[in-house]
Amino acid sequence: MVAGQLEMALSADPTPPPTPGAVVRHHYDLFNSDADVQQAVTDLLTRVKDGQLHVLLDEADFSSSDVSGQRLSTLVARLAESVPDLHLWAAGVFHIDIPPSLRPEPLTVPLRCAPSVLREVQTAVGRLTGSIHNYSDSGVPGPGDGLRVIRLSHHDNAHRGRWPVECQQCGKEVAAELRRLGVGSGGSSLPNSPTPLSYRDVFIITRSSELQDDIEDDAGQVTSRASGVVRGLRDEGLPVCVLGNQDRRHSRARWERDVHDVAVAATDRVTVTRYSYVHGLERRVVVMLPGRHKENDEGLSDELIDLGDRLFAASRCTTQLIMVDVPPVTTATSTAT
Structure with a gap:
């Protein structure tokens, strides 16, 4: 949904700027591919600027009982090792599963539900x-x-x-x-x-x-x-x-x-x-x-x-x-x- 909204906003501008500002879509199969984990890390590290990287993980599952959760934890751990100032938003996470490489700052304020x-x-x-x-x-x-x-x-x-x-x-x-x-x-x-x-x-x-x-x-x-x-x-x-x-x-x-x-x-x-x-x-x-x-x-x-x-x-x-x-x-x- 976020990618779609960004693409629509940019397409409304007749002269969209070059990067930064463009939407670049990557597909990673974290369910089945260890190689895609490393590729995602490599691609994200190219976006580091002044030692900072900002990442949104929507409905992240870091559960060690699930293969995709293990791969996602690996991805985050590698980013944390390489980026001194990593800002990572992970929505929908069970707090007992948060990777030890992250320092949690929980957001518990209800935003939308009646x-x-x-x-x-x-x-x-x-x-x-x-x-x-x-x-x-x-x-x-x-x-x-x-x-x-x-x-x-x-x-x-x-x-x-x-x-x-x-x-x-x-x-x-x-x-x-x-x-x-x-x-x-x-x-x-x-x-x-x-x-x-x-x-x-x-x-x-x-x-x-x-x-x-x-x-x-x-x-x-x-x-x-x-x-x-x-x-x-x-x-x-x-x-x-x-x-x-x-x-x-x-x-x-x-x-x-x-x-x-x-x-x-x-x-x-x-x-x-x-x-x-x-x-x-x-x-x-x-x-x-x-x-x-x-x-x-x-x-x-x-x-x-x-x-x-x-x-x-x-x-x-x-x-x-x-x-x-x-x-x-x-x-x-x-x-x-």
Whole structure:
């Protein structure tokens, strides 16, 4: 998103200056390539001026349990060794994972979320104080508490599947709530909101690895249907962009196009996505769909999954949060006499 905004600002100037001032895009694969780590260090060191280097790392993960986290830590350590005055901003970091080569100066002032949304996020922050610093008081009174959090329920005979992402009825009910908010109507029912709500103002976020759009073969025939929640949204006429695992595997070109589109909000569509794909992005309206990742969540309780949802999904919301609640699984027992 930052790269896109810089490019748009520079393209608006008919005579863009040469470097410094130009946007130079580099692609590094920190997930799979040690060589790219060294190349990134080499490229960044060419930007050092008067012993200083300023770096922004958006939603950085320095976890030693993850290969990409190890590589990112290596990158930062090499920069710190080579640059006497390194200024590095790393957003979204668990403070227990900060590389020892850095001296942390934590920023804990909430900047954008409404107080009503912030309380939902703080439910998780307060229980993870060993890994996350709690919010501090900004010292500036807010204009109000913000909008009431809207709660929907994945629970009655019309609903299908264990989780909302599987459920067509959940998609229909979310669509109805978005309509009531005035999304896509050219107006807005949000109090004190001078600007209308567009479809591009909405994230529908889940952790679920089951989220997908229609999968098509080379002839354009659908071989695997979209998730139930996506079908429900489309049944109600909402334009939808889906970022899911299967889409990335089956159509890399479409995936890359959609990721860029979502980052710069180029097309007026509701984005349905896993929250690991939209780190660093925010929307005025966020719908939180509980769910599970099949490969990564084995042995994790629903309660722990909920903490992650609040940290990584609810925190994307600046104005109106919608939470879809899922009743706990109950096991019926019978006694023979």
